[in-house]
Amino acid sequence: MSFVLALAAGLASPLAFSQAQPAAPKSKTALVADLISRMTLDEKIGQLRLISIGPEMPIAQLADEIAAGRVGGTFNSVNRPDNRRLQDAAMKSRLKIPMFYAYDVIHGHRTTFPIGLGLASSWDLGAVDVMARTAAREASADSIDMTFAPMVDIARDPRWGRTSEGFGEDPYLVSEIAKAAVKGFQGGTLPVPAGRIMTAVKHFALYGAVEGGRDYNTVDMSPMRMYQDYLPPYRAAIDAGSGGVMVALNSINGVPATSNTWLMQDLLRKDWGFKGVAVSDHGAIIELIRHGVAKDEREAAKLAINNGIDLSMADSVYLKELPGLVKSGEVSMKAIDNAVREVLGAKYDMGLFRDPYLRIGVAKDDPPDLNADSRLSRPAAREVARKSMVLLENRNRTLPLARSAAIALVGPLADAPIDMLGSWSAAGYSKNAVTLRAGLNAAVAKDGKGRVIYARGANITNDEGVVKYLNFLNWDTPEVTQDPRTPAEMIAEAVKAAQQADVVVAAVGEARGMSHESSSRTSLDLPQSQRDLITALKATGKPLVLVLMNGRPLALVREQQEADAILETWYTGTEGGNAIADVLYGDYNPAGKLPISFPRSVGQIPTYYNHPRLGRPFTEGKPGNYTSQYYEEVTGPLYPFGYGLSYTDFTLSDVTLSSPTMARNGKVEASVTVKNTGQRAGEAVVQLYIQDVAASVVRPVKELRDFRKLMLQPGEERQVRFTVDEDKLKFFNAQLRRVAEPGRFNVQIGFDSQSVREQGFELLQ
Numbered sequence: 001m002s003f004v005l006a007l008a009a010g011l012a013s014p015l016a017f018s019q020a021q022p023a024a025p026k027s028k029t030a031l032v033a034d035l036i037s038r039m040t041l042d043e044k045i046g047q048l049r050l051i052s053i054g055p056e057m058p059i060a061q062l063a064d065e066i067a068a069g070r071v072g073g074t075f076n077s078v079n080r081p082d083n084r085r086l087q088d089a090a091m092k093s094r095l096k097i098p099m100f101y102a103y104d105v106i107h108g109h110r111t112t113f114p115i116g117l118g119l120a121s122s123w124d125l126g127a128v129d130v131m132a133r134t135a136a137r138e139a140s141a142d143s144i145d146m147t148f149a150p151m152v153d154i155a156r157d158p159r160w161g162r163t164s165e166g167f168g169e170d171p172y173l174v175s176e177i178a179k180a181a182v183k184g185f186q187g188g189t190l191p192v193p194a195g196r197i198m199t200a201v202k203h204f205a206l207y208g209a210v211e212g213g214r215d216y217n218t219v220d221m222s223p224m225r226m227y228q229d230y231l232p233p234y235r236a237a238i239d240a241g242s243g244g245v246m247v248a249l250n251s252i253n254g255v256p257a258t259s260n261t262w263l264m265q266d267l268l269r270k271d272w273g274f275k276g277v278a279v280s281d282h283g284a285i286i287e288l289i290r291h292g293v294a295k296d297e298r299e300a301a302k303l304a305i306n307n308g309i310d311l312s313m314a315d316s317v318y319l320k321e322l323p324g325l326v327k328s329g330e331v332s333m334k335a336i337d338n339a340v341r342e343v344l345g346a347k348y349d350m351g352l353f354r355d356p357y358l359r360i361g362v363a364k365d366d367p368p369d370l371n372a373d374s375r376l377s378r379p380a381a382r383e384v385a386r387k388s389m390v391l392l393e394n395r396n397r398t399l400p401l402a403r404s405a406a407i408a409l410v411g412p413l414a415d416a417p418i419d420m421l422g423s424w425s426a427a428g429y430s431k432n433a434v435t436l437r438a439g440l441n442a443a444v445a446k447d448g449k450g451r452v453i454y455a456r457g458a459n460i461t462n463d464e465g466v467v468k469y470l471n472f473l474n475w476d477t478p479e480v481t482q483d484p485r486t487p488a489e490m491i492a493e494a495v496k497a498a499q500q501a502d503v504v505v506a507a508v509g510e511a512r513g514m515s516h517e518s519s520s521r522t523s524l525d526l527p528q529s530q531r532d533l534i535t536a537l538k539a540t541g542k543p544l545v546l547v548l549m550n551g552r553p554l555a556l557v558r559e560q561q562e563a564d565a566i567l568e569t570w571y572t573g574t575e576g577g578n579a580i581a582d583v584l585y586g587d588y589n590p591a592g593k594l595p596i597s598f599p600r601s602v603g604q605i606p607t608y609y610n611h612p613r614l615g616r617p618f619t620e621g622k623p624g625n626y627t628s629q630y631y632e633e634v635t636g637p638l639y640p641f642g643y644g645l646s647y648t649d650f651t652l653s654d655v656t657l658s659s660p661t662m663a664r665n666g667k668v669e670a671s672v673t674v675k676n677t678g679q680r681a682g683e684a685v686v687q688l689y690i691q692d693v694a695a696s697v698v699r700p701v702k703e704l705r706d707f708r709k710l711m712l713q714p715g716e717e718r719q720v721r722f723t724v725d726e727d728k729l730k731f732f733n734a735q736l737r738r739v740a741e742p743g744r745f746n747v748q749i750g751f752d753s754q755s756v757r758e759q760g761f762e763l764l765q
């Protein structure tokens with residue numbers, strides 16, 4: 001890694017660039033100021049437009065617009081010949097300001113890695129780095145300069161379809177991943193070298209807290225919760241150097257993010273010192289009219305530009321309205337110049353003024369086939385995918401499977417290439433994806449002992465309305481293809497397969513479109529078609545393994561009873577089928593842990609583990625009356641945050657603290673001994689939580705503050721030491737000041753958020 005970083009730094013040095021372009025590089029400030037002084041108003045406004053290449057703007061027209069200085073960047077054009085043609089057009093414009101090209105490189109580019117929830121389940125920042133740097137390299141090779149990532153919206157309501165894209169419910173874990181992702185994509189500090197791409201962290205802010213988990217809904221939140229729980233990941237990405245920020249579509253406490261001056265000015269620019277470019281989300285400026293805070297396009301443009309929205313994505317209001325607004329004095333030239341400065345500054349930081357063709361390269365090197373297998377990073381994708389799976393159940397050690405087993409492989413997701421990729425797979429190509437069926441067949445063919453008997457068993461859903469919804473976009477391949485047979489016929493075939501087999505592996509869950517933008521749900525159940533299939537399979541008496549593919553926590557009470565083993569795979573990406581086979585056969589010992597709690601039912605939402613303390617909490621084993629619970633259901637999540645099994649067993653010693661007190665600015669060391677008491681090598685994730693026993697405001701029951709993943713051989717034991725310093729005790733008080741208050745703290749260490757060992761200490765005055 002250090003070698004690659006050093007290489008990246010070398011590439012970024014003026015020396016490396018000066019070889020490509022002999023002109024002495026100007027400083028960023030000087031270059032940008034000089035350009036601004038020479039730009040016309042129309043040219044300035046042009047720079048603020050981010051246009052999607054597509055049917056409304058064919059490439060020839062776009063090239064003309066660019067040559068006339070009316071476009072600053074594009075998104076969705078993902079190949080070098082097109083982007084070269086557009087860059088050529090920019091080089092013909094009066095001031096030759098280079099274009100930049102953005103894209104949704106979210107969890108991979110040509111190679112698709114696991115979705116956000118899967119990456120987070122690895123609790124492995126190195127895996128996040130591998131995804132981000134690989135995606136950056138591949139996207140850069142396709143002439144992309146900027147990604148609309150990482151998506152770090154905290155999600156605590158799994159009805160929200162975009163839960164899949166993010167990294168879960170916990171501010172600490174999501175913040176750590178946010179930093180790793182920014183560094184992986186950008187390759188360290190700015191300027192971003194070739195082979196890396198600039199990030200635009202999104203969606204600023206609080207998009208994951210839309211009411212009821214219904215996408216685009218309003219967000220209403222106390223400042224304390226915002227500061228404590230929802231804002232830290234954006235801040236972490238910005239502190240890690242993210243060059244851009246994408247602004248959320250939702251409103252916050254009555255004001256849309258796009259026109260929210262507290263958010264964009266006071267917090268982002270003034271408090272946090274953000275110096276990069278702010279990009280609106282798709283059509284968000286014009287949506288200010290529908291939000292009801294702008295009466296027309298003119299007012300929408302005025303609100304957005306005066307709020308520091310530098311780039312307008314996919315609408316024409318800046319183009320149409322800004323000239324008149326400047327003329328009338330409603331928008332100052334200073335506001336326009338500020339936005340232009342950020343856009344040009346970002347282009348500088350992408351290295352484009354030194355070499356506008358930095359990521360476009362020369363035509364002779366263009367790949368003949370964008371989706372060629374040789375362009376993929378399959379080993380990295382398989383490795384990361386293996387790390388992203390969470391073993392939820394494993395009764396009677398049903399898993400790993402015997403090599404010689406005859407497997408009945410059933411379920412609508414057993415052989416669905418497009419679903420392996422998950423939503424926002426962007427440039428991922430479903431024909432390159434290894435399905436579970438292909439992965440198991442390859443494993444069986446390799447050692448020639450076992451057998452796979454495949455039967456689809458069920459459609460994703462029997463609800464044609466849902467199928468229609470999922471196929472709405474009508475992409476090249478339909479998202480969901482229905483088997484025309486009746487449910488009974490399909491189940492009968494699956495049962496027959498089960499009867500001929502030693503074990504049943506059922507790949508069930510959600511089509512990827514069910515966990516996507518705008519795909520909010522009112523239920524977290526598996527669709528009925530699949531529930532019926534599972535019940536029929538259970539009735540055969542054969543051991544039943546559920547391989548789940550889904551983009552949100554599901555309510556699995558019934559499935560937990562029926563299945564012998566459950567493996568949560570999320571959406572594993574291009575190499576998914578091979579990686580799942582590795583886990584099923586035990587070639588890889590699963591070590592993923594949940595980054596989000598699994599409720600028992602939709603009615604239990606929210607179930608996040610780090611909820612505020614209560615005056616009347618429910619206590620396990622005591623009557624529920626007059627305590628905080630739902631009386632018809634077991635209290636607490638089905639699977640807690642941080643949970644996940646292994647094929648081996650681990651024990652944990654009591655927690656030892658280096659001191660019963662901590663001085664101001666001091667430290668306490670907390671240590672535990674972890675032992676692998678099982679028969680296989682495996683990785684444990686040791687999690688450190690802190691509980692503030694009494695504070696000036698209500699604090700969470702506990703909060704994750706550190707974690708360590710370690711590999712232990714059978715019988716091996718190791719001491720794990722955590723340093724708890726004052727920073728780990730800090731929180732936002734009622735005045736929104738980040739403080740550590742003296743008093744008692746409990747250090748809890750465990751293998752998930754519920755089963756922990758505890759030891760207390762006192763922070764002194």
Ligand code: BGC
Pocket residue numbers: 104148202281282517
């Ligand atoms: C999404 C963003 C995405 C953008 C561009 C929007 O609909 O909310 O996350 O980056 O489209 O594709």
